[in-house]
Amino acid sequence: MEEITTERVVIIGAGLGALYAALNLAPRPVIVISPEVLGEGASSAWAQGGVAAAMDINDSPEKHALDTVRAGAGTVDINVADMVTNVAKDHILALTRMDTPFDRTEDGGYTLSREAAHSFARVVRVKGDQAGFEIMAALIKQVRQTPSIQVLEGTMAVELLKEGNRISGVVIEDANMPCSNQIRLTTSVVLLAGGGSGGLYALTTNPPRIRGQVIGMAARVGALIADAEFVQFHPTALNVGEDPAPLATEALRGEGAILVNKHGVRFMEPIHEDAELAPRDIVARAIFEQTQAGLNPMLDIRPIQGENVKMRYPALFEACARNNIDPIKAPVPVAAAAHYHMGGIATDTDGHASVKGLWVCGEASSTGLHGANRLASNGLLEALVYARICAQSIVAETPQIIESPQLDVSFEASSEKHNDxxxxxxxxxxxxxxxxxxxxxxxxxxxxxxxxxxxxxxxxxxxxxxxxxxxxxxxxxxxxxxxxxxxxxxxxxxxxxxxxxxxxxxxxxxxxxxxxxxxxxxx
Known part of the structure; x- marks a missing residue:
């Protein structure tokens, strides 16, 4: 196996957490391992709702933390919830400075959506349901302009290497070649930011490559795993036979969309006082039970007022158009789909995994923020907060490196085949x-x-x-x-x-x- 040694911080993944961490590490040299072209294939780019933050004058980080704890069903780390919600606004402002085009009100404030289990409208959004895509676009532009960041597109990490209790490297291969040689990348600092596990399920909203590889990779070198049993199923994936399933953002229900079955019965009202805006686990189970009973649950967006609803939710209307559905005229079939993994690699408040030299941010981590049930739109927030924390921790705890040559990496076809x-x-x-x-x-x-x-x-x-x-x-x-x-x-x-x-x-x-x-x- 070819071996390449680098002093760069190796970041595995290329979603929101990975790119935000790379920018926060600058001018420390980093190398980003990205299976796809930047912006494609990352769960972050598919996120629709937005970033939760107490931006309203009547809201507060304390109220946001309380909602987080309530949704998490008793297992949220309260100290983590307090810390994350207190810095949420700082990250919205940081993204704004990076030219993220957040939706604005007529007086220049941020347009805020209310989602399930939030007591306030506090989800900062972009173009209705385009938050993930637009935030990623802003970050990618910054990354492309930052000399200290090298991105290896079309490259996949498949294995972590360890000497004693410390990371010593990572094995990479061509992500698009059915069979390629592998390269051993020797390094002492790795940040895992490679997504969750939703794609391990047949019905999922996750991009095709997001199938728990990063968590498994860390677990195989002895990293402690926390809360693995808690997998969140999004209530309103479009049930149209696509893999992955398109997502109907929760913001639709926040604006007034309702859930009905084939008989037109609004089935959430007798189940929970918040009806369609009950915590995700409750709504997901209700939809699953309707599906199992053959009652064909559907999302009806017709109660939403406004002529520009199509412009506000382009992802929904594009998915419906592909499947010959007009949501203005009829309800949309939905199903509960694997969406977000609350569990993952256990991290402390500085983003360390239990293996030395290994940091984690984003969905692959388990920080204690989400508990047994993630509060809507806290996922992107956690990725932002811990990406910066990990960057600051790496800078503080590892030797200062100002310059490191870019890596020259190339792959060749291999005779070994995997028919999986x-x-x-x-x-x-x-x-x-x-x-x-x-x-x-x-x-x-x-x-x-x-x-x-x-x-x-x-x-x-x-x-x-x-x-x-x-x-x-x-x-x-x-x-x-x-x-x-x-x-x-x-x-x-x-x-x-x-x-x-x-x-x-x-x-x-x-x-x-x-x-x-x-x-x-x-x-």
Whole structure:
């Protein structure tokens, strides 16, 4: 394997957290490992709602933190919630200085949307449902103009390397060549910002490459994983047969869109006092139950007032047009889809993972902010806050490097082949069938047996093994949490257990031991 040594900070991922961290590290030299062309394939670019921040004069960070804690169903780290919400406004202003075109009111203030479980309208948006795309566009422009940042587009990280308890490098390969040689990139500082795990499910809103690889990569070198069982299912993915499923932003319900079934019944009103704006886990389960009952849940945007609704929500109307649906005339079919992973690599308040030399920000991390159920539009906020924190921590704790040569990286075709399409489809269906919106012990044990068999069938495919590691961590953590809380719903343990009101922590080695015991017991 070819080896290249660098003093640059290696950032794995190219979404909001990765690019914002790279900019905050400047002029410290960094290299960004991006599987796609910048702006394509990152979950951040697909985010629709916006960034949550207390910008209204009647709102406050304290109220934002309280909403975060309430939505998180008892397992939010209150200190983290206080810290993140207190600096939220600073990051909105920083993005504004980078020319992010946030929607503005006639008097020049920020247009604010109210989303589920927020007590105020506090989601700062861009062009209705284009927040992620536009924020990313502003960051990409800045990155392209920053000499200290080198971006390796079309490159994928597949494995972390460790000596003792410290990161020593990362293995990279061509992201677009079916079979390429691998390169060992030797480094002592790695920032993981490569997204979550939603793509491990057959029905998801995540970009195709976001399938838990980064979490699995860290877990395989011994990083502690927290809250893995808490996977958020977005209530209103468009149920139109696309993979990934297009998203109907929560801001639509904030403006007055309602949920109905095929009989025209508004089914959320008897379930929760906030109806369509109840916490996401509650709405997702209600939609899932309507789907299971054959009642075809739909989102009706016709109650939204204003002639420019089409202009305010272009992503929704583009997706509907592709599928010959006119949401002005009829409700849109929706389903609950895997959307965001609250769990991930456990980090402290400085963004450190448990392995030295490894920092994490964004959805791959588990900071304690989201608890069992992420408050809407806190995802982009967390990525921004911890990207800066990680950058500041790296600068403070590692030797100062002002100049480092750019890397000359090239790949060649390899004879080794990985035929993992069928295995991937089976893994995603397994997660949807047994580790989805509703779970039970028997199903979780069956899922773990399937995952073990699939992993064994792809022993030389490191990327798939990373995915199986994350899938195993989710399923085992869900099995161990014998209660229902937030996004984690056990039909065999339907009640919330006050004694279990704490974050879960697990190492991959522990999860694999449990998986092996289950497989042995059933063999």
């Amino acid at each position: 399409i069928e295995a991937m489809n089976q893994l995603r269906q397994t997660m949807t069938d047994f580790v989805g919106v509703l779970r039970n012990g028997d199903g979780l044990r069956e899922a773990l047996q399937h995952i073990a068999v699939l992993e064994e069938s792809q022993r030389t495919n490191i990327s798939f093994i990373n995915m199986c590691a994350t899938a195993t961590l989710i399923a085992v953590s869900a099995l161990l949490r014998e209660e229902s809380r937030g996004a984690h719903e056990r039909t065999d343990f339907p009640k919330t257990n006050k004694l279990a009101e704490k974050r879960s922590q697990i190492y991959l080695s522990e999860a694999l031991d449990i998986r092996a015991e289950i497989s042995q017991d059933t063999s």
